[in-house]
Amino acid sequence: MAARIEVAGLTKTYGDLAAVDDLTFTVETGEFFGLLGPNGAGKTTALEMIEGLRKPDAGTVAIDGHDPWKRDPALQRRLGVQLQSSAFFERLSAREQLSTFAALYGAPAERVDQLLVEVGLEDKAESPVEKLSGGQAQRLSIACALVHDPEIVFLDEPTAALDPQARRNLWDFLEGLNESGRTVILTTHYMEEAEFLCDRVAIIDHGRLLKLDSPAALVRDLDAPTRISLAPGAIEEREAAAIAGVDQVRVHPDRTEISTRRPAEVLAELARRDALAGLTASGATLEDVFLDLTGREYRS
Numbered sequence: 001m002a003a004r005i006e007v008a009g010l011t012k013t014y015g016d017l018a019a020v021d022d023l024t025f026t027v028e029t030g031e032f033f034g035l036l037g038p039n040g041a042g043k044t045t046a047l048e049m050i051e052g053l054r055k056p057d058a059g060t061v062a063i064d065g066h067d068p069w070k071r072d073p074a075l076q077r078r079l080g081v082q083l084q085s086s087a088f089f090e091r092l093s094a095r096e097q098l099s100t101f102a103a104l105y106g107a108p109a110e111r112v113d114q115l116l117v118e119v120g121l122e123d124k125a126e127s128p129v130e131k132l133s134g135g136q137a138q139r140l141s142i143a144c145a146l147v148h149d150p151e152i153v154f155l156d157e158p159t160a161a162l163d164p165q166a167r168r169n170l171w172d173f174l175e176g177l178n179e180s181g182r183t184v185i186l187t188t189h190y191m192e193e194a195e196f197l198c199d200r201v202a203i204i205d206h207g208r209l210l211k212l213d214s215p216a217a218l219v220r221d222l223d224a225p226t227r228i229s230l231a232p233g234a235i236e237e238r239e240a241a242a243i244a245g246v247d248q249v250r251v252h253p254d255r256t257e258i259s260t261r262r263p264a265e266v267l268a269e270l271a272r273r274d275a276l277a278g279l280t281a282s283g284a285t286l287e288d289v290f291l292d293l294t295g296r297e298y299r300s
């Protein structure tokens with residue numbers, strides 16, 4: 001079934017503050033879509049209006065033409081909203097927590113065990129929710145959002161406060177959710193998370209849409225230099241600076257770093273001079289895109 005989300009002129013103000021300021025974009029069926037921005041950018045407020053949990057001051061949201069604020073039960077059944085893990089019912093085990101949600105949604109009881117396996121919590125089924133680790137609690141909260149098998153899944157900072165290992169594990173799970181055909185909309189302030197997971201990313205700050213595209217296109221459009229790093233002494237600074245296409249050379253105690261917008265040419269020349277010791281090369285990332293858009297340090 002199609003699940004196209006059209007957001008037009010979406011606005012929410014609190015006093016003088018425009019938390020969400022005239023946001024317009026479309027999320028296509030089956031897309032993994034990211035709302036990316038620093039703390040306070042307006043991601044949660046925007047997401048809650050798209051979910052139908054918060055009323056816009058202006059603008060519209062249409063999910064296959066339906067306004068989510070109208071709480072149409074037929075539409076709501078198609079939406080899965082991840083609650084913060086702090087919203088768990090107290091003192092229930094993971095299974096009981098999930099069973100409660102299954103009962104609320106009228107989902108079949110066998111769905112609970114199936115989901116516990118899917119999110120890798122079968123060993124923790126009897127653990128009280130207070131005893132789960134951060135990553136386990138996040139996975140349980142996502143499982144609760146999936147109990148009625150929704151087509152569209154909304155996740156608000158699903159990997160916040162997780163260690164890098166737990167975050168990567170959760171990325172694999174979220175990727176699987178999308179590959180199984182669901183449309184996924186996630187908010188994050190982790191650049192590398194958006195880069196890894198999202199088909200397209202809306203970069204938001206101060207409630208406004210700064211840019212929207214695939215992470216690769218955003219990075220490509222930046223036309224940022226490639227950074228070539230070599231072992232110290234692999235090439236003399238002056239010699240490197242004289243190579244055609246080299247923009248800048250920086251000598252650090254542990255490496256010599258060359259910036260260039262013509263990496264193929266420069267690498268070929270370095271190879272000709274047998275000066276490739278310790279070579280690594282890196283291009284721009286979404287973080288560079290963000291810095292370029294806002295002209296200031298990323299606040300994570």
Ligand SMILES: Nc1ncnc2c1ncn2[C@@H]1O[C@H](COP(=O)(O)OP(=O)(O)OP(=O)(O)O)[C@@H](O)[C@H]1O
Binds near residue numbers: 040043
């Ligand atoms: N109910 C409210 N009343 C007043 N101001 C609010 C309210 N909700 C949000 N705000 C303000 O609106 C702005 C956007 O908040 P929002 O939570 O949407 O940002 P966010 O991008 O989700 O940030 P975070 O990453 O910290 O969750 C912030 O300045 C916040 O303080």
